[in-house]
Amino acid sequence: MIRLIAAAGTLAEAARQLSINHATVFRRLNRIEENLGVRLFDRSRTGYVLTSAGELAIDHAERVADELAAFENKVVGTEQTPAGTVRLTTTDTLLAGPVGSILCRFRQLYPKIDVEIVTSNTVANLERREADLALRPARNPSASLLGRRIGKIELAIYAQHGLATGLDPLSSDVLEWIGPEDGFGDPALAAWFASNEVEQRVHVRTNTLMGMLALTASGNGFSVLPTYLANSIAGLEQLSPPIPELTIDLWLLRHPALRETARIQALADFLAKALSMKTV
Numbered sequence: 001m002i003r004l005i006a007a008a009g010t011l012a013e014a015a016r017q018l019s020i021n022h023a024t025v026f027r028r029l030n031r032i033e034e035n036l037g038v039r040l041f042d043r044s045r046t047g048y049v050l051t052s053a054g055e056l057a058i059d060h061a062e063r064v065a066d067e068l069a070a071f072e073n074k075v076v077g078t079e080q081t082p083a084g085t086v087r088l089t090t091t092d093t094l095l096a097g098p099v100g101s102i103l104c105r106f107r108q109l110y111p112k113i114d115v116e117i118v119t120s121n122t123v124a125n126l127e128r129r130e131a132d133l134a135l136r137p138a139r140n141p142s143a144s145l146l147g148r149r150i151g152k153i154e155l156a157i158y159a160q161h162g163l164a165t166g167l168d169p170l171s172s173d174v175l176e177w178i179g180p181e182d183g184f185g186d187p188a189l190a191a192w193f194a195s196n197e198v199e200q201r202v203h204v205r206t207n208t209l210m211g212m213l214a215l216t217a218s219g220n221g222f223s224v225l226p227t228y229l230a231n232s233i234a235g236l237e238q239l240s241p242p243i244p245e246l247t248i249d250l251w252l253l254r255h256p257a258l259r260e261t262a263r264i265q266a267l268a269d270f271l272a273k274a275l276s277m278k279t280v
Helices: 002-008 009-020 022-036 052-074 092-109 187-195 209-217 262-275
Strands: 042-043 047-049 084-090 112-121 131-139 146-155 156-162 176-178 202-206 225-226 234-240 249-254
Touching: 002 009, 002 022, 002 047, 002 052, 009 022, 047 052, 084 092, 084 262, 092 112, 092 209, 092 262, 112 262, 131 262, 146 262, 156 209, 176 187, 176 209, 176 225, 187 225, 202 209, 209 225, 249 262
Parallel strands: 084 112, 084 131, 176 202
Antiparallel strands: 042 047, 131 249, 146 249, 156 225, 156 234
């Protein structure tokens, strides 16, 4: 938590990322400082800044976390039996799209493997075992991870059926758009909105693709959505071909030390075969 507060700069932002309230973060920080007998942060109106004791605490915590992760990776990497739990991180849109049914078939084939799924717009730290396996769109995945590029994700313009009859979504000033909020995390999508001069027509924003999908389906305006998900929604109309500059590779990623772990290998192979080199 100390590292998160330091990176966020404020308790409010740290609380948002932890999905807890501001008061809880405040109490936990005070308890840690009381137990240690030192002040970890200097407080000001502009935010929280690490003291020298706080910097030392983070340095020790990171070294302990790295050593523990290295130990766990060595132990888990020796496992040969396809049984146990695999922690998979992916996006909520992929889970709502093809991944849910793929996992159902996987569980039928491997009933002794439990799957824990974490959906997030942020990339889990695989080196510290925040997840065993990641299925994510990525343009430049970490070179330190074991990766397989297994497909592509395409995006196109969508609207509620009948909303754009006879109109060009990119040139009509009367059409309103749904766009990404600042915390969306995809610079390419934000750049596309700006370069196509529709940014000024965005009147509703959200920080997830699932939010953009819901708002588009309910008639709030036009948006850019993954074709694999939007084409399955009744009432949505695809208004453009896939947008080349927004096409992104789909990757399976894991730590190299987990290469021989049977349960992780089983899920990785199953996902790769189901999605291999397809446009999803």
